[in-house]
Amino acid sequence: MTELALELIRVEYAYRRDVALRGVSLQVRPGEVVAVTGPSGCGKSTLLHCAAGILRAQAGTVHLVGQNLAELPEADRTRLRRTQAGVVLQFGQLVPDLSLTDNVALPLLLEGHEREAARRAALGWLERVGVADDAAATPSELSGGQNQRAAVARALVTGPAIVFADEPTGSLDTHAGEQIMELLLSSARVGGSALVIVTHDNLVAAYADREVRLRDGVIQHEVSLS
Amino acid sequence: MNLRTLIELARPRSSTDRRRMALLVSAVALAGAFLLAGQRVARHSATYLDGWEQSSYLAEPGLRQGVVVAAVLMAGTACALAFQALRLGTAARDRRLTTLRLAGATPNQVRLVGAVDAGLGGLAGGILAGPLYFVLAAAVQALPGEARVLPAPNYLDLLAWPVAIVLLTVLAAIAGRSLRRGLVTEPTVDPAATGWRTKYLVIGLVGLALIVLSSMVFNLVTIFAQTAGVVLAASGFAPLAVARHGRRLGRSGDPLKMLAGARLLHTARPVGRMLALLVFCGGVAGVVMAMAVDLQATSGGVIQDDPFYLTGFAFVGLLALFAALAAGVALLAGTADDLLDQRRQLAALSVFGVGESQLLRSVRRRLTSTVAPAITIGLLIGGGLYSSILLRAEYSSSGRAFVVVLVGAVTGGLVAWLVAAAAAFLLRGQVREAVDPQNLRSA
Numbered sequence: 264m265t266e267l268a269l270e271l272i273r274v275e276y277a278y279r280r281d282v283a284l285r286g287v288s289l290q291v292r293p294g295e296v297v298a299v300t301g302p303s304g305c306g307k308s309t310l311l312h313c314a315a316g317i318l319r320a321q322a323g324t325v326h327l328v329g330q331n332l333a334e335l336p337e338a339d340r341t342r343l344r345r346t347q348a349g350v351v352l353q354f355g356q357l358v359p360d361l362s363l364t365d366n367v368a369l370p371l372l373l374e375g376h377e378r379e380a381a382r383r384a385a386l387g388w389l390e391r392v393g394v395a396d397d398a399a400a401t402p403s404e405l406s407g408g409q410n411q412r413a414a415v416a417r418a419l420v421t422g423p424a425i426v427f428a429d430e431p432t433g434s435l436d437t438h439a440g441e442q443i444m445e446l447l448l449s450s451a452r453v454g455g456s457a458l459v460i461v462t463h464d465n466l467v468a469a470y471a472d473r474e475v476r477l478r479d480g481v482i483q484h485e486v487s488l489s
Numbered sequence: 490m491n492l493r494t495l496i497e498l499a500r501p502r503s504s505t506d507r508r509r510m511a512l513l514v515s516a517v518a519l520a521g522a523f524l525l526a527g528q529r530v531a532r533h534s535a536t537y538l539d540g541w542e543q544s545s546y547l548a549e550p551g552l553r554q555g556v557v558v559a560a561v562l563m564a565g566t567a568c569a570l571a572f573q574a575l576r577l578g579t580a581a582r583d584r585r586l587t588t589l590r591l592a593g594a595t596p597n598q599v600r601l602v603g604a605v606d607a608g609l610g611g612l613a614g615g616i617l618a619g620p621l622y623f624v625l626a627a628a629v630q631a632l633p634g635e636a637r638v639l640p641a642p643n644y645l646d647l648l649a650w651p652v653a654i655v656l657l658t659v660l661a662a663i664a665g666r667s668l669r670r671g672l673v674t675e676p677t678v679d680p681a682a683t684g685w686r687t688k689y690l691v692i693g694l695v696g697l698a699l700i701v702l703s704s705m706v707f708n709l710v711t712i713f714a715q716t717a718g719v720v721l722a723a724s725g726f727a728p729l730a731v732a733r734h735g736r737r738l739g740r741s742g743d744p745l746k747m748l749a750g751a752r753l754l755h756t757a758r759p760v761g762r763m764l765a766l767l768v769f770c771g772g773v774a775g776v777v778m779a780m781a782v783d784l785q786a787t788s789g790g791v792i793q794d795d796p797f798y799l800t801g802f803a804f805v806g807l808l809a810l811f812a813a814l815a816a817g818v819a820l821l822a823g824t825a826d827d828l829l830d831q832r833r834q835l836a837a838l839s840v841f842g843v844g845e846s847q848l849l850r851s852v853r854r855r856l857t858s859t860v861a862p863a864i865t866i867g868l869l870i871g872g873g874l875y876s877s878i879l880l881r882a883e884y885s886s887s888g889r890a891f892v893v894v895l896v897g898a899v900t901g902g903l904v905a906w907l908v909a910a911a912a913a914f915l916l917r918g919q920v921r922e923a924v925d926p927q928n929l930r931s932a
């Protein structure tokens with residue numbers, strides 16, 4: 264059996280007042296596309312943040328490419344996250360002061376790559392997502408769709424095992440949204456990355472191999488789509 | 490919209506808004522207090538003959554004018570700080586006001602909200618200026634005779650105060666209104682664009698020419714021309730230097746330097762303005778330093794206990810320090826504002842391992858790498874120019890003054906570096922808030 268890209272075992276997370284996750288278990292195989300759906304406030308973002316190691320699960324375990332996040336020292340956890348996980352948010356994640364190229368090169372630079380090599384890799388990805396012409400522009404000079412394309416490039420530039428996307432098309436019009444969805448799917452396929460997409464767009468769920476429906480912090484049901 | 494609605498809309502809402510308002514009110518109050526002090530000195534007419542124990546700086550009409558100029562300069566510095574405070578949080582407030590626009594408010598009404606917001610701050614500051622001035626003046630009366638550079642307050646100050654309140658309120662309202670000018674109508678222009686550079690280069694070169702030309706002649710006008718030259722050169726070159734430094738950091742390949750550099754490049758003008766003020770303060774301190782060394786050498790050590798010189802040096806030094814602190818506060822507040830404004834982007838970086846400590850380091854680099862050189866350069870310019878005047882006047886002490894200036898500049902830079910690093914530490918709360926995963930949520 265190949266190693267899972269992601270495994271959550273009875274993960275719980277509570278904010279000061281609200282309990283957001285009440286024991287969620289989930290397995291994602293390498294290259295698999297999973298859609299997480301559910302009404303607003305059901306805990307989708309919290310689930311994603313716990314899985315990506317941005318938030319620390321308060322109970323249960325999270326394995327990212329076979330490694331238990333809770334057992335790793337902080338430095339190793341950061342490194343694992345940086346190399347094995349990509350994140351795409353709804354909007355506004357690119358540093359406004361940096362050009363698209365520098366934004367996409369950033370994870371590689373943090374990984375210790377040479378500047379020129381990092382920029383070349385970044386440019387390659389910008390070309391793949393179709394914004395190579397705007398590589399020198401800053402995010403504020405471009406449309407939301409173009410920014411999301413660059414965000415996809417940044418999430419994939421390190422060749423992660425899994426990409427987490429939190430409503431990546433939520434701030435775009437239908438057409439641009441579809442383009443980003445297709446881009447995410449094809450890019451993930453090229454890189455062999457698994458994909459976990461949070462969405463409440465039914466259409467997006469149709470792209471996935473599997474739909475996980477969340478309600479009040481628990482998985483209500485799972486549907487295999489492929 | 491009636492006034493009540495306007496005030497309601499302009500009212501500070503968030504804790505940041507309130508902090509911005511507090512900074513605005515304090516800066517305006519300081520400006521007002523300095524203005525009141527200035528008018529009090531200007532109205533002062535007592536001479537030595539009146540037998541009243543007072544500072545020579547008040548008794549001599551020529552020196553008295555200098556005190557008035559110093560008070561006005563300080564009021565100007567405090568106003569600059571107030572203006573900087575007004576600009577804080579503009580991104581967030583602009584978004585709020587844009588919502589207002591979308592809800593049907595006309596551009597004029599939006600500008601009116603800006604004017605009322607700032608005007609209220611000016612009003613509060615003006616009201617506070619009175620008590621602040623009276624406390625200051627009373628405190629000065631407690632100093633030994635030569636240090637009493639402010640006369641005792643009198644009843645006319647009570648008339649000047651309301652005038653100051655009106656003046657400051659109107660000024661603040663105008664400033665607040667002007668800051669809303671670009672709202673909604675202007676498309677976003679990348680502030681790193683190069684269009685502004687030529688203008689600043691010309692200003693800087695004019696300043697430089699003024700310094701060079703004026704040091705060819707030697708009379709009293711030289712000092713003023715050189716001062717003006719330093720102000721122009723610093724105002725012109727500082728933003729250019731910041732942009733250059735930012736670009737260089739951006740190309741370094743170190744991601745934290747890259748982030749610091751990119752932010753500097755995008756804030757080159759506001760940061761450059763504050764650095765120019767720091768250069769000027771350093772320059773004043775440099776002059777005082779060289780002057781003290783020279784007097785020490787030529788007077789055979791008597792200035793140590795000459796209250797006239799001690800008072801002069803102490804007050805000029807204090808004023809320079811105050812102005813430098815104002816510039817520092819403005820820089821710090823601007824940095825805090827950036828952190829708040831970019832929190833979502835910064836939080837997104839935490840996924841890649843740019844956490845609290847890395848971000849704090851990047852912020853510290855931004856502050857130390859600009860503030861320390863500004864102070865050093867200022868000290869070198871001020872001390873150097875004064876020493877060269879001494880040299881041309883063939884004073885024997887000039888050599889020693891040069892050495893002291895050099896040592897002082899290095900020490901000053903070091904101290905400034907430490908202060909900036911400590912100040913960056915004050916921002917750790919803002920840094921922590923910026924990288925909070927909470928910021929990654931939509932809406």
Ligand SMILES: Nc1ncnc2c1ncn2[C@@H]1O[C@H](COP(=O)(O)OP(=O)(O)O)[C@@H](O)[C@H]1O
Pocket residue numbers: 278279280281282283301302303304305306307308309310927930
């Ligand atoms: N910082 C917070 N403090 C308190 N409660 C929170 C916080 N963030 C989220 N919650 C609550 O946790 C629950 C799950 O939120 P979230 O994961 O954002 O849901 P979704 O992404 O599905 O809309 C909601 O009830 C929300 O109100």
Ligand SMILES: [Mg+2]
Pocket residue numbers: 307308309429930931
């Ligand atoms: Mg969410």
